Every structure is written in structure tokens, then in C-alpha cells.
Amino acid sequence: MKQIRRDTPFVINKNLGSAELTHANQLTSTNADNLPVIPPTEKQKYDFDRNGWLLIPGVLYGVELDEMRIYCERLTHEPESIPELERNAMSGPLQKLIDHPVVVGFLNEFLAYAPCASEESYGFRMETSMLFHRSVERDAQRPFSPHNGNGLLRPPWDSHYYRCVPGKVWSGLTRVVWELNPVRYRQGGTLFISGSHKAAYPVPESARLHESSPLWETYSCPAGSVIIFTESTSHSSATWTDQEVDRLSIFNLYNALAHRWYDWLPEPALLAQMPPKRQSLFRDVWVSNNVDKGQFAERVSPYQEVPA
DSSP: OOOOOOOOOOOOSSSTOOOOOOOOOGGOBTTSSBBBBOOOOHHHHHHHHHHHHEEEESSOHHHHHHHHHHHHHHHOOOOOOOOOOOOTTTTTTGGGGGHHHHHHHHHHHHHHOOOGOOSSSSSSEEEEEEEEEEBBBTHHHTOOOOOOOOOOOOOSSSSOOOEEEEEEEEEEEEEEEEEEBBBOTTTTTEEEEEGGGGOOOOOHHHHOTTTSSTOBBBBOTTTTTEEEEEEEEEOOOOOOOOOSSEEEEEEEEEEEOOOOOOOOOOOHHHHTTTTTHHGGSSSSSSSSTSSSSSOHHOOOSSSOOOOO
């Protein structure tokens, strides 16, 4: 078998139909904790583009995972034991999840805009962060509520878009879900209709009305796993039925640097406590000059230098 060639895709830049020069060394290579980012594998990229969602099992483990679970339990049951500013899913040990090396590596591939990325700032932004604590015993549920889909056909001003050319994908609003407890199959994990982010037809009535429809797919995973999906995929919450363990999950949402969907921003005092690179996830929404070192036009030129 001959090896498949993987050449750089031709992506149009902003001037005169020239190519955007996108190389790995233009994207952020470490996170705010100075850990090297972890890019997705070729199979992970293929599976995400094919299905609209991706499971990466067992990313977190050991003491790190235990500390996060304890913090989430305190947020749910003993919020007064935590300073008011830190009663959220972006504080304490949870803060490192928002730019975890796996997350940055994935978003570099599917969301970042290279001309506005640097070693001081990310080429994408963060929209929201939420803790979901589901329990059969406390009847803390979220009803079946299917939504989204058809992202390939969304207009450019809708953040729920999905665009692709041979060898390159952009995934508008992208959700990252950290499952801090085990999830058993068909017992309350998020539901997906695989491939619906590229669908040209409406979802069948049976899937819209019933979570038992065979169109809905889901997953099982060990504690510490991460699920990444494009919001342009049809998805839904599901009734949590596992009586042995609660669902303990962090839902973080990311967007392109020039797009904004929600009016949410973290408290300025909380933002000020973050390292500068992590703060760049919440910088203002524009493209021109929105990079720490140099002007936009100086970062990426569509033209080769011509000798004098």
C-alpha cells in the first residue's frame, strides 16, 4: 500500500485570493501551565469530522482527578465552604481544565485562527463553563431536549456552523465535556445523532420525540474522560438512571475568535487571578490586531518577499 499524501490544504486568506499560511509553529504550543499541547491523532480527527463528536477516555486520573471531584462535591453541597469568587466551574483545581493540553491541541486543529495565535495567546476564545451534577437520589435531572444539527448549512453569522474543505475543518461552537465520574452506557450520558452536523434534511420525528430512537448514540467511559463535540451536531441530555454514582461533569464551550454567542464573561477579579495566557481565552471579539505580538498584517503575509 502506498502511503496517503497529507499536503497542506489550500485555505483562502483575507487578501486577493492568496493562501493562508498555517503551520504548526504558528499555533500555541504550550498551555498556561507551560505543558506541551497534545494534538489529536489522524484517527481522532477523522472520527470527529465523521461523527461530529469524539470520546477520549481516561485523560484525568489519580490525585488530580480526586481533587476535582472533591471540589465539585463542595460546590454542590457546601458552597459556603468556598470563597464566593471561586464558586464556579473555572476555579480551584478545575481551572486547569479550560486549557488542558488535550483541549488546546484539539482546538488548535478545529477552531484556532493561526494569524491571531501566538505563544502568549490562544487562537480561539471561551464562551461558558458549567458544572452539571445529576443524581437519581436527589432527582437532579435534565429532561430530554434535542437540539441543533445541520451545521454545514448554517449561515456564516451563526456560531453553530461547521465548514470543511479537503484536509481542513472549522467547528464553530465546540463543546468540551469532562466526565469526572464513570458513565455507564445508556444510563445518562449525552446523546448524539452522529453525522447530523453535515445533514441536509431535518431530523426524523421519531428522534425528536423519543430518546430511545436508534438514531441517538451515546457512550460509556471511565472517570476522567473527555467528550468533544461540535454544537452543530444534534444532541441532547438524557435521564440519569445510574443509582450507584452521580453524574459529575464540567461543560466548557469554545468559539472562534471573531464570534460570540453568549453575553457571559467571568468576574474580572477571577480573570485577574489567571495566568496571562489563560486570560487570552476571554479577550475581546475581533480579528484585526487581536494578537499580543505584532499587527495582524505582520503575522501572516500572503506574499513572498521580493528581493530589492
